[in-house]
Amino acid sequence: MDILKPEKSLWIYHLNTGSCNGCDIEILAALTPKYDAERFGVKLVGSPRHADIVVATGPVTAVAKESVLRVIDQVPDPKAIVVVGVCGITGGVFRGGYSVAGPLDTLVPVDVYVFGCPPKPEGIMVGILKAAEVLELKRKGNYHKEVVKISEHGETI
Amino acid sequence: MIIGVWVLWLIALFIWSLLIGGIDRKIVAHLQGRYGPPFWQDITDFLKLFRKRGKTATRSSSIVSDVALIVGIIAVVVGLSILPMPTVGGYTQLLSTSGDLIILAYVFALLAIVYVLIGFGGKSPYTMVGASREVSMLLSYEIPFILVIVAMGYRAILLTGLPVSTIFSIAGFLVLKQKMALLLLDPIFLGSFLVLLILGPAIVGAVPFDIPEAETEIVDGYGAEMHGPRLGVLFGIKHMKLLLYAYFLWTIFLSPVTSNIWLNIIMTLLGTLLMVLVIYTVPRAVSGRFRVEQGAKFYLLGPGLASIVLLLLSLI
Numbered sequence: 444m445d446i447l448k449p450e451k452s453l454w455i456y457h458l459n460t461g462s463c464n465g466c467d468i469e470i471l472a473a474l475t476p477k478y479d480a481e482r483f484g485v486k487l488v489g490s491p492r493h494a495d496i497v498v499a500t501g502p503v504t505a506v507a508k509e510s511v512l513r514v515i516d517q518v519p520d521p522k523a524i525v526v527v528g529v530c531g532i533t534g535g536v537f538r539g540g541y542s543v544a545g546p547l548d549t550l551v552p553v554d555v556y557v558f559g560c561p562p563k564p565e566g567i568m569v570g571i572l573k574a575a576e577v578l579e580l581k582r583k584g585n586y587h588k589e590v591v592k593i594s595e596h597g598e599t600i
Numbered sequence: 601m602i603i604g605v606w607v608l609w610l611i612a613l614f615i616w617s618l619l620i621g622g623i624d625r626k627i628v629a630h631l632q633g634r635y636g637p638p639f640w641q642d643i644t645d646f647l648k649l650f651r652k653r654g655k656t657a658t659r660s661s662s663i664v665s666d667v668a669l670i671v672g673i674i675a676v677v678v679g680l681s682i683l684p685m686p687t688v689g690g691y692t693q694l695l696s697t698s699g700d701l702i703i704l705a706y707v708f709a710l711l712a713i714v715y716v717l718i719g720f721g722g723k724s725p726y727t728m729v730g731a732s733r734e735v736s737m738l739l740s741y742e743i744p745f746i747l748v749i750v751a752m753g754y755r756a757i758l759l760t761g762l763p764v765s766t767i768f769s770i771a772g773f774l775v776l777k778q779k780m781a782l783l784l785l786d787p788i789f790l791g792s793f794l795v796l797l798i799l800g801p802a803i804v805g806a807v808p809f810d811i812p813e814a815e816t817e818i819v820d821g822y823g824a825e826m827h828g829p830r831l832g833v834l835f836g837i838k839h840m841k842l843l844l845y846a847y848f849l850w851t852i853f854l855s856p857v858t859s860n861i862w863l864n865i866i867m868t869l870l871g872t873l874l875m876v877l878v879i880y881t882v883p884r885a886v887s888g889r890f891r892v893e894q895g896a897k898f899y900l901l902g903p904g905l906a907s908i909v910l911l912l913l914s915l916i
Contacts, residue, residue, distance in 0.1 A: 445638070445640075445644070446638075446640045446643055446644055447644070447647060448644065449644070449647070449648040449651055451641075451644050452641070452644045452645045452647075452648040454645075476632055476633040476634045479629070479634040479635055479636070481625070481629060481634065481636055481637050482629075482634070482635045482636060482637060483637075484637050484638075484641055484644065484645075486645075488820065489816065489818075489819035489820040489824070490726075490819045490820045490823070490824040490825075492654060492824065492825060492826065492827035492831070493820065493823075493826075493827065493831060495648075495652075516655070517654075517655070518654075519652040519653055519654025519655070519827045519828050520652070520653045520654070521652075521653075582651065
């Protein structure tokens with residue numbers, strides 16, 4: 444029964460680690476009436492302590508690094524981390540910059556990567572639903588680290 | 601026997617409160633041109649929170665928040681034991697005293713104080729700001745709320761001829777409902793009902809008066825440090841507070857008295873849903889959030905003055 448499945452309740456926390464705001468706009472677009480992520484049980488929450496999934500954008504700037512680690516540490520288990528946009532995945536155009544401490548997967552384990560600059564809302568929604576599958580595996584205790592890559596249009600790479 | 605029936609009624613109301621939360625989200629989604637989540641979404645959310653394991657912030661006081669949550673559960677149970685339950689032949693209270701309307705007013709104030717305690721127990725700047733905002737809102741809506749209840753009490757004893765000692769008795773209202781076809785035909789009760797409807801969003805923490813939560817400004821305010829099962833209990837208390845207020849408005853003012861128990865139950869459930877739509881769903885779908893001073897000014901000048909006028913008219 445869907446009513447009892449925790450993976451049908453996805454509370455997401457949107458974490459900007461120093462993004463240009465392009466990916467952030469697309470995340471918010473995924474919640475608007477055209478895409479309506481709430482039909483999958485997705486709810487944007489204000490506090491990381493309420494979240495199941497962290498949706499992170501940006502290359503992780505040196506200034507933001509400590510805060511990013513603290514915020515991700517505050518998310519209760521089981522949790523999944525989705526990185527949205529190439530800046531969060533590789534550093535993008537900011538890679539190697541003096542003020543960049545990322546990308547995020549060098550600091551914390553990342554579960555789902557959504558490519559694109561910025562990715563489309565379809566890609567972000569597929570990424571969140573893949574993260575729900577990861578959460579379910581983590582709950583059951585049979586999660587084996589496996590990189591999930593999603594293209595900007597939502598196809599699995 | 602009656603306690604067993606009442607416990608079943610309590611459980612049914614709790615499940616109904618979560619379903620109402622989901623129906624509210626579905627309706628708001630449709631008002632905004634979306635499909636929205638399934639109507640049982642809040643039950644899924646509630647159950648999920650009990651399967652989360654989080655770390656409490658070192659600065660937070662778990663004892664304060666745990667005590668606050670227990671007080672919240674007790675307040676909800678006391679509130680529902682006072683409000684009349686549909687039974688064969690009409691409505692019956694589990695606990696009835698001559699001042700149960702005042703106890704009910706205390707229950708709503710206590711639930712607000714629970715949020716304040718949770719906020720101060722969190723000891724984060726966000727939870728502290730949320731708690732202080734809850735106190736400001738409490739001070740602004742509590743004055744008109746109490747004045748309206750006093751006006752209703754005076755009017756009820758005037759119309760029923762019951763002794764003055766039963767001025768704040770819900771049983772008195774049940775007697776009055778047997779005499780009058782519709783309580784709202786009386787101008788004092790109509791005015792009181794309208795003031796209580798306007799106070800509703802602030803009491804239940806709905807937009808535009810969800811100032812103490814304000815997740816886009818102060819990351820969910822008083823509840824920012826809650827997580828896992830504790831957040832689940834707070835989630836349940838919030839739903840029950842909304843249901844309790846809707847139930848209070850429906851049973852006192854609108855519920856028709858019939859002798860059929862099933863008709864009474866169905867009408868109570870649908871009536872609470874109707875009240876939730878009016879005080880919670882529609883305001884949050886069509887408006888943005890007020891600032892603290894706007895909210896306080898609105899309640900003290902609007903319902904505040906209206907409640908003083910109602911009190912004076914009820915004494916005449």
